[in-house]
Amino acid sequence: MELELRHLRTVRAIADTGSLTKAAAALGLAQPALSAQLRRIEKALGGPLFDRDHTGARPTLLGELVLERARVVLPAVSGLQEEAVRFANAGAAVQRFRLGGTHGPLLGGLVDRLASAHPTAPVTTHTSWSVTEIATLLVDGRLDYALIGTCGESPPPREDRLVWQVIGVDPVFVMLPEGHPLAGRPELELSALADECWADVPGDGCFADCFTAACAEAGFTPVSVYETDTASVVHLVQVGRAIGLCRATFPPAPGLVTRPLAGSPLTWRHLLGRHPRSPGTGATAAVAAVAGHTRAAYAEAVRRSDGYADWLTTHPRFGPAA
Template sequence: MELELRHLRTIRTIAEAGSLTRAASVLGLAQPALSAQLKRIERALGGALFERGRHGVRATALGELVLERTRIVLPAVSELQREAARFARSRRAAERLRLGGTHGPLLGALVDRLVDAAPEATVTTCASWSERELAELLSEGRLDFALAGTCGTAPPPGTAQLVWQEIAVDPVFVMLADGHRLARDPGELDLAALADEEWACVPGDGCFADCFTAACARAGFSPRRMYETDTASCVHLVQVGRAVGLCRATFPPTPGVTTRPLAGTPLVWRHLLGWHPAAQRPDLAATVLAEARGAHAGAAARSGSYAHWLALHGEEPGFP
């Protein structure tokens, strides 16, 4: 018979109980069955482990040796099991990344960078127009990280439970059809010059629409009409000349569309990465945040109009 961990636990229990009767009760065995098991263990170890007497059992010299080793081996094995379980959980977390995001180019760019950084990971995404919905999914543990944004200095959703770190701050640009009368203007556009236009933007549950309306009021007009729809439809409405679009400065180059900055930067957008602190390792959160900032820098570099604006204002991508 080969010695097993369960045999060491049996020896320890007998020594702690002080009698075979009490040990059998603790182990849930009949005393004859425990006595037979102990004899098999003693044969495997080459001698008696306990002396039996009227008042119970007492460890022999061999028994003391085995008990001393047992006090080392059993805790070490238990710690090994706990460490292996923690490692397995961390590996599963590292092998699966559930990302959420609102509209914009950063989500795809972040997925691309994370796949390069961790090719063994399975990355899934969930897109939503609602920052509040993304915050709820993070709080419920259904997402690991979420890319969201706020208008200006507005607080992000779910701040009581979640961590939100700033990725970058972008000015809000306008999208014009290439044939628009102002598309070839090399400078910044006054918002007032667009007073007669219809507008298009993507929906959201933050304050951006109110901030845009307030910016128009400061420029001396009220927007005629606002089409709230998905990104592809916004681009189409701009391309056919139906509307002027609102976009982050990182909006990628698109056929038939010219992006231009607004004078005075009346609107800005903060890109944020959120997660639940109890659900993520600090090192993983730091890695995803760094990759998100790298994704933003790459998007900024691909936008000629944003690069020109940054050079004009002496800024770096992700100002301030």
């Protein structure tokens, strides 16, 4: 039998779990099938790889040698596969901009600026609620740049593979219908909204947990939270069904106002990401240009937001990144 990568993964799974039963479950195999496969691997390698008894499975000296090599080979092959997929998806060496992002006005602003500055270059977008999905497409070379957001100081996805830079940091504001009794206040305590229903957009980060924790700190549990698309959030606020959560750079909309929360208990970072070895972003000038257009789109969003530019003058830790 010739040794294959799947055999190394099997040996590593047994070592990691310390048990053939647990390794079989992790690999989606029946234990007898895994035991038979291990016997074939040990025969091919010349000796037993594990000492097994009722307490589990422990690597032999030969097993330790195989595991040491497997821990080098498997990540290297995985990295090779990622590189190959990324380069295969890079396409011809023509100027183009493949952008990914979560739903938000900054992505539209970036597309507009790139299309104006590079009228002959194709600009395409892929949007998703999942920053993990966007990051995976960036790693695989299916996107050149990603514009996403993360809650507070939480790390961006795939930091081991991607380069991220902070474009700006916003507090989270609330959206109220114009006729709401608190709409006239310049700033709101979160506790003043304890009896309200809420609406925001979904995501796979920690924002929902952070919002729940902020409410608990303010002394209440949210009555209900509608997770839906941006247009539906706006509609629910306009008709008085819910209070919306939004970034401070959220653009004006008819029938509602945005207001800051006292103490800014929730924050949002806007991030621009790229793969350091992606052919589509290899030129330093191109990277700098996209970053510059992204910062300009963010600055424009700040100017358009209802009162946010004035609010920033007394809250210097927010706004454009240095």
